[in-house]
Amino acid sequence: xxxxxxxxxxxxxxxxxxxxxxxxxxxxxxxxxxxxxxxxxxxxxxxxxxxxxxxxxxxxxxxxxxxxxxxxxxxxxxxxxxxxxxxxxxxxxxxxxxxxxxxxxxxxxxxxxxxxxxxxxxxxxxxxxxxxxxxxxxxxxxxxxxxxxxxxxxxxxxxxxxxxxxxxxxxxxxxxxxxxxxxxxxxxxxxxxxxxxxxxxxxxxxxxxxxxxxxxxxxxxxxxxxxxxxxxxxxxxxxxxxxxxxxxxxxxxxxxxxx
Numbered sequence: 694x695x696x697x698x699x700x701x702x703x704x705x706x707x708x709x710x711x712x713x714x715x716x717x718x719x720x721x722x723x724x725x726x727x728x729x730x731x732x733x734x735x736x737x738x739x740x741x742x743x744x745x746x747x748x749x750x751x752x753x754x755x756x757x758x759x760x761x762x763x764x765x766x767x768x769x770x771x772x773x774x775x776x777x778x779x780x781x782x783x784x785x786x787x788x789x790x791x792x793x794x795x796x797x798x799x800x801x802x803x804x805x806x807x808x809x810x811x812x813x814x815x816x817x818x819x820x821x822x823x824x825x826x827x828x829x830x831x832x833x834x835x836x837x838x839x840x841x842x843x844x845x846x847x848x849x850x851x852x853x854x855x856x857x858x859x860x861x862x863x864x865x866x867x868x869x870x871x872x873x874x875x876x877x878x879x880x881x882x883x884x885x886x887x888x889x890x891x892x893x894x895x896x897x898x899x900x901x902x903x904x905x906x907x908x909x910x911x912x913x914x915x916x917x918x919x920x921x922x923x924x925x926x927x928x929x930x931x932x933x934x935x936x937x938x939x940x941x942x943x944x945x946x947x948x949x950x951x952x
């Protein structure tokens with residue numbers, strides 16, 4: 694059994710990382726600004742087996758002790774929408790937060806660091822979104838060589854906790870030529886279960902390091918043994934979309950996802 698700490702564990706992908714890690718026998722601690730996610734233990738019993746902490750990644754004194762005895766830290770904090778008046782920017786949240794977490798992990802002697810990055814800039818989002826993550830990737834390699842770093846580069850990740858994401862995935866897969874690579878073989882949408890399984894597997898596999906592309910994430914997730922291949926979220930066009938079509942449909946869904 695390994696101990697995994699998840700930065701952003703109350704979020705969409707981070708929560709799935711926590712769930713799979715707990716259900717596969719690992720000790721899990723997680724932190725985020727709001728602490729425990731709004732999930733009922735009756736429907737999500739795994740939440741009772743996670744040590745939750747309400748803490749900001751930029752104040753490591755509030756969560757550093759969670760790294761005691763940890764084998765890996767999974768960083769899943771990101772934003773697709775900036776709010777500069779609240780100090781929420783791509784550079785700070787998608788870039789600097791990664792380096793703060795990596796520094797704490799290195800100081801604590803943690804072996805593995807898993808970073809949820811991105812392959813392409815999301816449609817309708819500034820390229821500064823991806824640029825901040827690429828900067829973090831470079832600085833991880835340049836400054837934190839003692840960490841066994843695994844970088845995951847999915848594009849759209851869809852699942853039941855992100856409203857409309859499965860429908861958006863279905864729309865993107867039907868757009869001719871894709872949307873900024875989001876419907877290409879390398880950048881097609883992935884179910885959250887496979888991305889989380891790949892993250893957990895990377896966290897607990899000492900021989901795994903480097904950057905995983907979308908197809909590699911899918912392959913690692915499917916072969917990890919951490920998730921049932923028959924229980925994955927699927928893209929779907931729902932009745933909500935009836936009557937809408939083509940570019941108008943795509944634009945509407947993309948704007949909904951951005952909010």
